Amino acid sequence: MGIKDDLALNIEQMTQLLEGRKRFLQEKNEWIKQGGDITRLHPILEEYSDEAGETSGHYFHQDLLVASFIHQRNPTRHIDVGSRLDGFVAHVASYRKIEVFDIRKLKESCHENIIFTQLDVTKVSEKSISDSISCLHAIEHFGLGRYGDEIDVVGHEKGIDSLVSMLKRDGFLYLSMPIGSRDEVHFNAHRIFHPHTILRIPSIEKNLKLTRFDFVDDEGDLNLDTNINSIKADLNHGCGIYTFQKKN
CATH class of the missing domain: 1.10.287 (Helix Hairpins)
Structure with a gap:
């Protein structure tokens, strides 16, 4: 501008x-x-x-969409990492228990269906602990120091490695992040990823299968179940919503 x-x-x-x-x-x-x-x-x-409210944009669409996926699949255990508490987490907590991992603190006053643990997910060593994991509009912040975490240029990759490791075989991982025509770092706010960048991270490439891709475009509209190769080259700041299933 x-x-x-x-x-x-x-x-x-x-x-x-x-x-x-x-x-x-x-x-x-x-x-x-x-x-x-x-x-x-x-x-x-x-x-x-x-107007009466906002019914468009990244958070409105991703939170409702992924909450509906979890409701449909009804996993044994669902863990969320860093997603919005007053959006996605609240949606899921309205119908089931959800465990939340976040590097930031949370006051004790919370909903009975929200089980909160403060931790740095890049340092989690436990493997195959959940059949369902989400990390919505959070991975782009890892390693930038914005939320008190350590500066780490590949912090987002380490975070994804941990998520993949925590996921059980055949389980589902829901990831969302800002996407655009190229990889960018807007320090220290966030990263923007080319839609294919996440697919090339070794832990994803080796262990996960992309089963569905949805995205929010620059106008704030949701594009459902889309071919990831069909995104316009001039996309500036959309939101990619990736559904992966663990194959290994």
Whole structure:
């Protein structure tokens, strides 16, 4: 985004704020006119014209889709690594128990179906412990230090190696991550991967079979059960949703 784009965006935001302020004052006066009390002013000036909510984008689609896969397959044990608690994990916890591994801390107040363990998954040595594992929009952060982890250029590969090792034979691994036309590192926020890069990681290439590929495109729309080779070359920042089954 260039300077002109930034300027246009700032002008649009300022216009929205001024219009919101005008409406806020009018409605405040109407409230008082009707005899209403106001304990304190807490202006919200930018939501008058908002839609009811967001039904697009990476997290909305991936969280619902993968939660539905787990519901359909009903695994004996499901482990999640680093996915969004108030999205995907909450969806799954509404109908079954889910174990969550994360390098970050979590307050004790949690749902009875969420079993949380703080750990660095790249250092997990246990093998074949679960028939179902997910890691949604998390692997791109491994090794960048953003969440308190150690700097490691190949941290994402080590994380994937651990996930593959933890998975039982015939079990399913659900991975999602930002995808684009080439591999990029946006330090220290995240990585973006070419859609085929993950397939070439040795532990995946040797042990897993891609059984399904879905993706969210640049417009935030979900493309279901797609041929991974059909993605447009100019994809900028989509979300690849990979379903793998362990064959070895």
